Amino acid sequence: MSEQSEHRRKILITDDSEINRMILIEMLEKDYEIIEAGDGEEALNILKTQGDSIDLLLLDCIMPKMDGFAVLAEMDRLWWKVDIPVIMISAENDQEFIVRAYKQGAVDYITRPFNSVIVRHKVDGIMRMHIQEKNMVELASSQIIEKHQNNNMMIHILSGIVEFRNGESGQHILNVQTLTEMFMRELLNITDEYRITEDDMNLIPKAAALHDIGKISVPSSILNKPGALSSSEFTVMKAHTTEGYTILRSIEAYKDDPLIMMASAVCRWHHERYDGRGYPDGIAGDDIPIAAQLVSLADVYDALTSERCYKKAYPHEMTVNMILRGECGNFNPILIECLKNLAKDIPDRLRDASSDRAYKETIQRIIENTLRPSKYSDV
Numbered sequence: 001m002s003e004q005s006e007h008r009r010k011i012l013i014t015d016d017s018e019i020n021r022m023i024l025i026e027m028l029e030k031d032y033e034i035i036e037a038g039d040g041e042e043a044l045n046i047l048k049t050q051g052d053s054i055d056l057l058l059l060d061c062i063m064p065k066m067d068g069f070a071v072l073a074e075m076d077r078l079w080w081k082v083d084i085p086v087i088m089i090s091a092e093n094d095q096e097f098i099v100r101a102y103k104q105g106a107v108d109y110i111t112r113p114f115n116s117v118i119v120r121h122k123v124d125g126i127m128r129m130h131i132q133e134k135n136m137v138e139l140a141s142s143q144i145i146e147k148h149q150n151n152n153m154m155i156h157i158l159s160g161i162v163e164f165r166n167g168e169s170g171q172h173i174l175n176v177q178t179l180t181e182m183f184m185r186e187l188l189n190i191t192d193e194y195r196i197t198e199d200d201m202n203l204i205p206k207a208a209a210l211h212d213i214g215k216i217s218v219p220s221s222i223l224n225k226p227g228a229l230s231s232s233e234f235t236v237m238k239a240h241t242t243e244g245y246t247i248l249r250s251i252e253a254y255k256d257d258p259l260i261m262m263a264s265a266v267c268r269w270h271h272e273r274y275d276g277r278g279y280p281d282g283i284a285g286d287d288i289p290i291a292a293q294l295v296s297l298a299d300v301y302d303a304l305t306s307e308r309c310y311k312k313a314y315p316h317e318m319t320v321n322m323i324l325r326g327e328c329g330n331f332n333p334i335l336i337e338c339l340k341n342l343a344k345d346i347p348d349r350l351r352d353a354s355s356d357r358a359y360k361e362t363i364q365r366i367i368e369n370t371l372r373p374s375k376y377s378d379v
Helices: 018-028 040-053 068-077 095-103 116-144 152-165 171-190 198-209 213-217 231-238 240-249 258-269 290-305 316-324 333-353 357-370
Strands: 010-014 033-037 056-060 086-090 108-111
Touching: 010 018, 010 040, 018 033, 018 116, 033 040, 040 056, 040 068, 056 068, 056 116, 068 086, 068 095, 086 116, 095 108, 095 231, 108 116, 171 198, 171 290, 171 333, 198 258, 198 290, 213 240, 213 258, 231 240, 240 258, 258 290, 290 316, 290 333, 316 333
Parallel strands: 010 033, 010 056, 056 086, 086 108
Antiparallel strands: none
């Protein structure tokens, strides 16, 4: 992005060392507008008054008065991290510092001494991702939530944006939605243990389509990594559950909307397991909302039967057997019964659900247009 661009993205650099701030400013000021803060308290005061115009925060870990981790905690309390991505900066290269930064919501970590190539690469990449994320949130708040009763397509578009970044076609969304509805209806056939109303029956499949919306905050390098994730990368990946919850709950005008409440619960808890060995909260049994339990089983089935950048697709029968043997985590015994009852029908039902090619092509075209390079794509 040149200096002549009509809008220069704004970065807040927070470091108690004036020399460190000067080095970063020299690396970035050609393409970005820079604001400085000498400690965490000053940074928070700037965020309170100018937060709407700040696009990225570079935040030192160790500072007097208030350190970077305390700033992250306050930003989390105020939900500011949804709107302002944070890159932590520090001379500390200790794994504990890095993991702590990621756990508290930082999107990346830069160590001193600064390397200008690394700094620019990380800042430019996160700035591009932030622009796309802001477009997605605006789309969600202005179109999807307001008309959720009649806009299943818009939900698929929003969910498909995440899958587009994840290198997938959008079929995963349709499959998880279809499977969730199948399991839900079978559950109601075999037990009255769970109170699922008519309204819930309409909302749960819609919420299922939004289960991975938090992945919009996960770097593409992690989403599309062909090999095993490192422990710190897996920590970032797991945070998509809480990020999805935060994104949806931060839409203030609709935080009490039934779809938002349902979808945010699904986002947060669809990786929990019935024995308490899931994440992010380690809750167990029916402390996990039944909607999240349904989506969890659907998500695991489709993940196993779909090809990913790190694995081949497993056949249907092998997938069902793996789940029944407990190789994919522990699920509610009643839902396992639902899977057994529906196993022979699942392939045909998924095939039928994906048969509307025109609908899928329309969604894919809108997604691609939404994420087409913007005037800031040369950042």
